[in-house]
Amino acid sequence: MSDQEQGLRLRLAKTLTASAHLRTQPWRDAVEAVPRHEFIRGGFFDRIDGNGPTAWTPIMPDAPLWLERCYEDESLVTQIAGTIVPGDLRGEIMRAPTSSSTMPGLVVRMWEDLQVEDGDRVLEIGTGTGYSTALGCHRLGDERVTSVEVDPGVSGRAGTALAQCGCHPHLVVGDGLAGYADNAPYDRVIATCGLVSLPYEWIEQTRPGGAILATLGGWMFSSELARLTVKEDGTASGSFLGGRISFMLARPQSPPPLGLLPDIDQGEERVAALGADVINDWDTRFVAQVAAPGAQRISLDRDGRTEHVLVDVADGSWAALAETHGRWIVRQGGPARIWDDIEMYVVLWREAGSPTLDKFQVSVTRESQKITWPKL
Ligand SMILES: C[S@@+](CC[C@H](N)C(=O)[O-])C[C@H]1O[C@@H](n2cnc3c(N)ncnc32)[C@H](O)[C@@H]1O
CATH class of the missing domain: 3.30.160 (Double Stranded RNA Binding Domain)
Known part of the structure; x- marks a missing residue:
């Protein structure tokens, strides 16, 4: 590990502490220890600003300032259109991102909001590059972290990077909406892909008193981070935490194709x-x-x-x-x-006074998900 890499990690930890995303010593230790650039060895895509549809261009590790960019508090897109990685392309591409390394401030804020305790067993949904998984391994130990990723290629690359950093969590390739029953019960579930509805399987696989942290939204693309506590009766409820958080949606919950448009001159x-x-x-x-x-x-x-x-x-x-x-x-x-x-x-x-989203409540049962606000 070079002095420059070490210095960049310390600087990132300082930045995240100053922004109050990083709040406790164990997570600070993790941020100072985990080399984010190892999880972005395949490069990332930079957004090209313009008036038309969003275009992306690859930035490979030999590009100037690549290493420094890996330690900025920014999300780095690592896959486009479900298959394309930075090394596949020269020039520009105009398709939607499908995997990324989430901005470290958000990753750390979510781990902090999850309020883990020593010995907790965590299920993470959306391994992505594996950076947030590595932080979890550093904090809790490899054997207490299970991480599910739907995309085999993404999961494979994350596994390689994690091993490179000495982390060996339980990585699963599959639809994380089903959770991962084999390692249940969990004390905590954390999702770094967005949801339209929270799967009941996650509640079933979390012990009573355990917590689930996930971003809930919809197909008009407004969303918010929620923290739910699982109750003895098999339901979960909690509130939104604020911050206008958004994530790429869990793939099976992406909006269905529009098909033929209705005749909007009628009606x-x-x-x-x-x-x-x-x-x-x-x-x-x-x-x-x-x-x-x-x-x-x-x-x-x-x-x-x-x-x-x-x-x-x-x-x-x-x-x-x-x-x-x-x-x-x-x-x-x-x-x-x-x-x-x-x-x-x-x-x-x-x-009701237009309460902001951090005042909203969410509750989930086997049959339904309810989002309400005070005085509704
Ligand atoms: C924003 S990225 C995760 C970022 C990751 N935490 C990191 O820091 O690198 C979201 C990931 O969720 C994955 N994903 C989407 N739908 C999923 C599903 N149903 N089950 C598991 N993973 C899913 C995507 O393939 C993508 O890699």
Whole structure:
């Protein structure tokens, strides 16, 4: 290990302490000990700023400042479109990221929020590069960490990097939404991929009194980190922690393909009480997702104006909003009235004083997941 690497780790620990993400000595020791660059040996993708769709370009370990970048508090994308890694490409690519090394501040904040104790056994979902897994191994010991990754290639690379750093957790390739029953019960479950609904299997595999930390959101892409405690009766409940946290969604919970768009010139038309601009706001959009959990949002530019369309692929319901002469008009079709539901929820939330997401509560039973706010 070079002095430069050591210095970068110490500097990262200092930065994360100053930002209050890193709060306790055991995690500080872990950040100072684990070489993040070993988990990014395959390079990363840099975002190229522009007006069009987001483009990404590979940055390989021989690039200037590569090592320093590995110790910045930033997320580094390590896979695009489900298969493409930085070494596969020269130039640019315009597809969505599918794996990354999460920004260290968030990784550490989540480990701190999980409130592990010595001897705890942890299930991590979304191994990714393995950096957060390595921190967990340093804190708790290899034999107490199980980490599940859906992508065999990603898991294989993480395993190599972990071994390089002397870490040998139990790595599993598979759908982490099923948890990993063979090593249950766990004291803690932590997910570094986003969720639309929290799998009941995680509750079943966590001991009563144990905790689950995961980011809950939806297909309009507003989300928040939640910490739930598992109860004796087999349910779990807790609250959101704040910070407007988002992660790439667990692959099986990605939005379904839109298919054929509905004919938005048809349907029932009325003046909307709320315009589509309300869901530009993160918290309001979260409320809209609670009201219409199956809805996906698209924008269509036609006839010189923008149509904001919400479509629920499962039941074919849709709503299309456009602003004309300073008024928002909504047209809706299908079995449900998506915009009626969203307006109703947003009005209730505003009547309750528009509580921020860190005031929201979440509870999960075998049958359902409920997200509420005070006075709902
Ligand atoms: C943001 S990355 C994880 C970052 C990781 N904690 C790190 O610091 O490198 C999210 C990972 O979750 C994985 N993933 C997505 N859906 C999954 C699922 N259903 N089960 C397990 N892993 C999943 C992705 O392949 C991706 O590698």
